[in-house]
Amino acid sequence: MKTSTKFFLLFLVCLFVLNNNAQNQTKVSIVSNDLGMKLKVNGADFMINGMNWDYIPIGTNYSYSLWSQSDEFIKKALESEMxxxxxxxxxxxxxxTGIQPKWIxxxxxxxxxxxxxNHSFGRYGVTINEVYKPVTDYRDEATKKLLLDEVSSLAKEYKNTEGLLLYLLGNENNYGLFWAGSETEDFPDDAEMKKAMGEKRxxxxxxxxxxxxxLMKxxxxNHPIAMCNGDVLFIDIIAEDCKDVDIYGTNMYRGKSFGDAFQKVKDKLNKPILFxxxxxxxxxxxxxxxxxxxxxxxxxxxxxxxxANAYGLGKTANSIGGFTFQFSDGWWKLGQTINLDVHNExxxxxxxxxxxxxKNNSKNMNEEWFGIAAKGFSNDEGLYQLYPRAAYYVLQRVHQINPYEKGITAKKIENKICKINQKKALKKGLKNKMLLESKQ
Structure with a gap:
């Protein structure tokens, strides 16, 4: 075969691979107009009905990685959960981060x-020159270079990954300015302290x-960049210094109502809000x-x-969805490294x-019980089974609602949700609870 022919065939192969990657790549965009803001995925409207998900067997903690297991094991785990x-x-x-592109x-x-x-962006400390620093100082030049290099590499590695929706930077890193580690603590009340910390760090x-x-864009x-902030703390600084972040992501725990969050994000940032x-x-x-x-x-x-606050429904119209926290209980959350096989109450x-x-300001947030599903002990293969709670069956119905459906209104959505049979969902959840208890 002539050399010129070989080069031509090689060119055709490369062209085919490039075109195939371009066709399979997930393209995500943000629409913003007089009716509000929404996501489009490959040209179709997309409301995020999301879930915070991980795979951490009882007896292990945050150091466990599903993605370091065998492909056979991963597929079995994913079949059960997905x-x-x-x-x-x-x-x-x-x-x-840690999940390989092929699994996405x-x-x-x-x-x-x-x-x-999700790249944690220094939330749980950084390692500089082989020295671990539990509290990230974002003013430090070596730290800045490390984090920017990491997210640049991330974008290069994942940009053509079919199934990738968004990049998320951080995990309520503003709270990490006040305490180190991942275990949630009561937040300081002093307003002047908060303000000073906001400006300094x-x-x-x-x-x-x-x-x-x-850098990532x-x-x-083809994939928007979201940040993850704790509630709306320091939103005025964010308005001044995060103009190029596409989506305001927030971890928000306010009870049954998010209150003024939608309006505040719209007024201060004019960005979509993602929970x-x-x-x-x-x-x-x-x-x-x-x-x-x-x-x-x-x-x-x-x-x-x-x-109700989604695109076209007449309210703030900047809500693009949320990721419920979380799919299964985290038995390691209290203490982090001790009593990992105890479901702490x-x-x-x-x-x-x-x-x-x-009552009377008593502690009420049980970090190890946030699962939409309860978790059983692992079998001989190292795999575990989940037992859905009532919330699973309620959200199953909630997620069937399409806020972009023709003719839909906020009132119609509310009526649909009100018609969900909570008693039936509870009955199923309690039945699963009994089944779990019989196997423990």
């Missing part, structure tokens, strides 16, 4: 579920968020017992507001918004 999520109507999961595509192709890829952090977003123009975390535990801190009915109530109220922080199980 089948439940698909049946629940979940169309996107929030996953931290695998999940999408086999279950129709997209992935929001917060502003450099948000400036770096913006720089990261600009130069590499990948990267919200929800409630399934344990009643006053009664000291599982309370599936309470969990379903709060989640139902939250989703009412997420839908101790509440570790107070939130007055969830007033059904707090």
């Amino acid at each position: 089948s439940l999520l698909k049946d629940m109507g979940v169309n996107a999961i929030r996953v931290y 595509t695998y999940i999408y192709k086999n279950y129709g579920i997209y992935t929001m890829l 917060g502003r450099p952090m948000y400036q770096l968020f913006n720089e990261a977003a600009l 130069k590499i990948d123009a 990267t975390e919200f929800g409630v535990d399934a344990f009643n801190a006053l009664n000291k017992e599982e309370d599936q009915k309470m969990q379903s109530f709060y989640l139902t109220e939250n989703w009412k507001e997420i839908y 101790e509440a570790n922080w107070t939130n007055k918004g969830y007033d059904l199980d707090t």
Whole structure:
């Protein structure tokens, strides 16, 4: 074969590969007009019915990685979990870095579920020159270079991944300015302290968020960049220093209502709002017992507001969805590294918004009980089974609602949600609870 012919055939092969990648790449955009803001995925309207998802067996903690297991094991785990999520109507999961691109595509192709890829952006410390620093200083030049290099590499590696929905930077990093580690604590009340911390350490952090977003968008123009902030703390600084971040993501726990969050984000930022975390535990801190009915109530109220503030429905019209927290219980959350095989019933922080199980400011947030599904112990293969709670069946119906449907209104959405049979959902959840208890 002539050399020129070989080169021509090689050119055709390369062209085919490039065209195939371009066709399979998920293209996500934000529409913003007089009717509001919404996502489009490959040209179709997309409301995020998301779930915070991980795979952490009882007896392990955050250091466990599903993605370091064998392909056979991963496929079995995904079949168990993603089948439940698909049946629940979940169309996107929030996953931290560590998942390989092939599994994002695998999940999408086999279950129709997209992935929001989350880089913690220094939330849990950084390692500089082989020295671990538990509190990230975003003013430090070496730290800035490390984080920008990491997110640039991330965008390069994942930009052509079919099934990728968004990039998410951080995880309530503004709270990390006040405490180190991932275990939630009660938040300081002093306003002057908050303001001073925002200027000293917060502003450099948000400036770096913006720089990261600009870098990533130069590499990948097909996937918006979201940030993850704790509630709306420091939103004025964000308005000044994060103009190039596409989506305001927030972990928000306010009880049954998000209050003024939609309006504040619209007025201050003029960006879509995405609830990267919200929800409630399934344990009643006053009664000291599982309370599936309470969990379903709060989640139902939250989703009412997420839908009511969607594009074209006449309210703030900047809501693009949310990721309920979380799919299964995290038995490691209290203590992080101890008693990993104990389902701890101790509440570790107070939130007055969830007033059904707090009295006189008593602690009521049980970090180990946030699962929409309860978790069983692993079998001989290392795999575990989930047992859906009432909230699973309620959200299954909620996720069937399309806020972009022709002729839909906020009132019609509310009526649809009100018609959901909560008693039937609770009956199913309690039946699953009995089944789990019989196997433990």
